Amino acid sequence: MMNEKKIILQVEKLTKRYGDKEVLKDASFSIREGELKILIGPSGGGKSTLLQCINFLVKPNAGRVFLDGREVLYSRKRDLYNYRQKVGMIFQDFNLFDHLTALGNVEIALVRVKKMSRDEARVRASAELDRVGLGDHVEKYPAQLSGGQKQRVSIARALAMDPEVMLLDEPTSALDPELISEVLAVIRDLRSNGMTMIMSTHQISFAGEMADEILFMENGIIVEAGPPKKLFAQAECQRTREFFMKIAEIYGESR
Amino acid sequence: MMESVTAIREALPYLLQGSLVTLGLVAGALGLGLLVGTALAVGQVYGSPWVRRLVFVYVWFFRGVPLLVLLFLFYFGLFTLFRINISAFTASVVVLGLISAAYQSQILRGSILSLPEGQMKAAKALGMSHFESIFFIILPQAFRLSVPGWSNEYSIVLKDTAVSYALGVMEVMARAHFVASRTYEHLPLYFTAGVIFLILTYGGTRALRFLEDRVRIPGYSQR
Numbered sequence: 001m002m003n004e005k006k007i008i009l010q011v012e013k014l015t016k017r018y019g020d021k022e023v024l025k026d027a028s029f030s031i032r033e034g035e036l037k038i039l040i041g042p043s044g045g046g047k048s049t050l051l052q053c054i055n056f057l058v059k060p061n062a063g064r065v066f067l068d069g070r071e072v073l074y075s076r077k078r079d080l081y082n083y084r085q086k087v088g089m090i091f092q093d094f095n096l097f098d099h100l101t102a103l104g105n106v107e108i109a110l111v112r113v114k115k116m117s118r119d120e121a122r123v124r125a126s127a128e129l130d131r132v133g134l135g136d137h138v139e140k141y142p143a144q145l146s147g148g149q150k151q152r153v154s155i156a157r158a159l160a161m162d163p164e165v166m167l168l169d170e171p172t173s174a175l176d177p178e179l180i181s182e183v184l185a186v187i188r189d190l191r192s193n194g195m196t197m198i199m200s201t202h203q204i205s206f207a208g209e210m211a212d213e214i215l216f217m218e219n220g221i222i223v224e225a226g227p228p229k230k231l232f233a234q235a236e237c238q239r240t241r242e243f244f245m246k247i248a249e250i251y252g253e254s255r
Numbered sequence: 256m257m258e259s260v261t262a263i264r265e266a267l268p269y270l271l272q273g274s275l276v277t278l279g280l281v282a283g284a285l286g287l288g289l290l291v292g293t294a295l296a297v298g299q300v301y302g303s304p305w306v307r308r309l310v311f312v313y314v315w316f317f318r319g320v321p322l323l324v325l326l327f328l329f330y331f332g333l334f335t336l337f338r339i340n341i342s343a344f345t346a347s348v349v350v351l352g353l354i355s356a357a358y359q360s361q362i363l364r365g366s367i368l369s370l371p372e373g374q375m376k377a378a379k380a381l382g383m384s385h386f387e388s389i390f391f392i393i394l395p396q397a398f399r400l401s402v403p404g405w406s407n408e409y410s411i412v413l414k415d416t417a418v419s420y421a422l423g424v425m426e427v428m429a430r431a432h433f434v435a436s437r438t439y440e441h442l443p444l445y446f447t448a449g450v451i452f453l454i455l456t457y458g459g460t461r462a463l464r465f466l467e468d469r470v471r472i473p474g475y476s477q478r
Contacts, residue, residue, distance in 0.1 A: 057379060077384065081383070084382040085381070085382035088380075089376075091377065091380075093371075093373060095371070097378075097392055098374075098396060099396045108391060109381035109383065113381060140473075144473055158380075
């Protein structure tokens with residue numbers, strides 16, 4: 001059943017170098033509709049670079065990306081901008097537009113990029129903010145929101161563009177422990193509604209519970225990939241096992 | 256003493272008309288400076304190395320040459336050479352505006368650079384082009400951060416307009432000089448001119464502070 005779902009995004013041998021240092025080496029994987037892939041690994045291991053290379057916020061030195069089977073020709077500006085509309089991005093530190101209200105943050109790309117009318121955009125933006133539980137906060141500015149609320153606004157902002165796939169770059173890492181669960185709840189909700197997502201995180205129990213596949217990354221390489229059960233119980237690579245042991249110690253294995 | 260008061264009273268309407276000319280110069284110069292300065296700042300931050308070099312030379316030139324030299328260079332030199340037939344008033348607006356552009360570009364540039372890098376990334380991730388990201392996301396924030404700097408720029412340009420007297424523009428200073436040299440009431444007339452400038456500085460700064468409050472966003476720091 002799973003395998004009948006079509007492949008949404010395919011990444012082929014993405015490589016990024018800064019000078020001599022290869023921060024991403026031949027990263028390849030594909031993701032099917034409705035799947036959640038979780039990138040796990042030590043900081044500086046290339047998770048964030050991989051995600052940012054996927055939508056070309058960081059230009060890879062080599063490699064290709066396919067969306068719905070078509071190669072993304074990112075050197076053509078128009079193609080790149082259209083592609084990015086279909087790929088939602090969530091950042092660790094939210095990156096809300098500080099001069100706009102929550103509503104304005106969600107509206108602006110609808111008006112400026114999707115060319116919706118103001119009224120249409122308003123209706124859509126309000127609906128998305130409702131969906132992430134922020135219906136009462138639409139007129140607040142980012143500085144008036146908590147970290148968890150900011151991240152939910154940024155999720156609403158991405159969702160409003162009707163993305164085919166979402167990239168989440170450590171969406172809870174900048175949050176107070178108490179606020180993490182409200183953001184994870186939204187992501188869980190997206191997952192059950194069939195959103196295709198690639199997410200990097202240190203939330204190991206969330207990964208174990210929700211991921212279709214976990215990719216373990218270190219030194220710019222996808223060392224090992226597999227369903228959580230397999231990776232947790234019998235990772236093939238010694239280094240993967242060590243990492244999971246350590247992170248389980250820190251964050252606890254309890255759900 | 257009585258003569259002084261009389262001299263001021265008689266010259267005052269004439270000087271106040273001049274203050275309208277002064278304000279016209281300021282408005283024109285700040286407006287032109289804002290347009291050109293914004294283009295310069297964007298070019299300097301986001302442009303190719305070539306554009307950056309060009310902006311650098313522009314800023315270096317207009318900040319480095321004295322105002323009076325620039326006024327004469329443009330009005331008697333360049334405009335005459337290229338047979339551009341414009342009034343002394345327009346010439347002053349152009350020169351003051353081009354100078355202000357150099358300073359305003361540096362105010363705005365500082366504001367742009369102080370914005371977190373993530374703002375641009377988030378805009379692009381939503382599918383905005385480079386230009387749209389700058390126009391809709393970066394500049395609205397950078398302009399707000401720049402208001403205090405502009406307040407300063409306003410008073411500098413206001414004071415600089417007095418030099419356009421050298422081209423024969425009949426602003427406050429030119430009129431004070433004109434009356435003083437005929438009535439020999441130098442002290443009261445230049446004193447009055449000075450007071451008019453003080454009032455204009457104060458009024459403009461207040462207006463900009465009002466603007467600052469109007470565009471203030473909760474929790475958004477303005478230095």
